[in-house]
Amino acid sequence: MKVTVDQGLCCGSGNCVMLVPDVFDQREEDGIVTLLNPEPAAELHGAVREAADMCPAAAISVDEGK
């Protein structure tokens, strides 16, 4: 799995960080998303998909790859 985020779309809701703090973070100065780990371990895949589905700004993309 490969995760990407679009900081231009992100509104800083923090929901992805609440869901998967090992993968997502927010910049301290403006709350915009940053990626801690673009290739998360398998046990986090479910939570990462949930974060992508629930992002209010559709700023998270998940490439399931192979």
Next chain:
Amino acid sequence: MDDNVSLDFPLDHPLPRVTALEPPREWEALRERCPVARVRLPSGDEASLVTRYHDARQVLSDPRFGRTLSAPGAARLSATESGGAFSGEMSGPIPQSGPGHERWRRLLNRWFTARRMAALRPGIEEMASRLIDEMIGRGQPADLKESLAFPLPVWVICDMLGVPDSDREKFAHWSDAMLSLTRYTGAEMKEAGAEFAAYMARHVDAKRAEPADDLLSELIVASNAEGQGLSEAELVATGRALLVAGHETTANMIGKMVAMLLADRRRWERLLADRSLVRTAVEEALRFDANLGFGMVRYIDDDIEVGDTPVRRGTTVVCDLAAANRDEAAFDGAGEMDLARSPNPHLSFGAGPHSCLGQALARTELQAVLDVLLRLLPSLELAVPATELRRVEGLLVTGLREVPVTWKES
């Protein structure tokens, strides 16, 4: 589908309800037959009501839709001459779209990040425990709204802003007036708005003179740094907006969440048996709430299409988030409350660039309250049948008037 529901356009928005927790019967028919419907607002002006999930999401995410209803052709919301909260001075000085809004958002976001909210959580739980203990001490039946749902978020947002929560009766009055559709006259709304603005201006001055460890003080300091911060008028408006947005919606949501969970006590028992469901239960309560309020209002200056429906330039659009949250096209078993639903991309915090600034805080408060209630009052029950709960009427934000509860003395 219920073909017996008659739709007489323009419908009156908000639609009337049979009981407090049930959605209006028209929603399903509207989503099916007339997803962009002509409605009449309390002001008498007409607007287009959007009830499908994907349409609402499209409108909220499209930057061509503005939030400013001060455009000459835009509909007025409330029955008063000025038109209510969104066209008045409440939103006035705060930039409503484009780069100005983005700058304002990014300046404020830092106080509402997930990690900051996680740090607040122990304090919120402690306050919730204290309020519940006091409620138990006063005896039953109790009004959970007055004892817990209202004071908790007021305390949290006052603490963040650095204003005294002993003024909460004043805030409650001012914020009701600012969010009024039909309850207050134009003159009353104006007067409350002016008092509130004067109160907040005094606070901003006091913080300027003597900065403390709170959001307003830090914003002022940041605003003194060259060219980055907020003007005096923006600071005052931001303080008011945060105080109102920070307590009214959350207070109502705590009350409605507890009422929905107790309305069918199997839901409460499921949570007692499995506390790990608290997070998804909170999201589902947000989705399932049929009383999210008036809806999100937008104005379009272009001819566009919403879904397959053409919408003309100059139309005021109201996205009914609660109706969208019940759309079967987006949620399996949308009419059922499923406490384990995941993912749950509900629209209760909006979507797109204006999606709720305080959602991490709201989620933290809702989860904390539910956790503490399950722990301290597992025997909690509604003291009246759910069908007898009464809604607050005449405001943009809706909730229950009271949430009467009982419990077993231990």
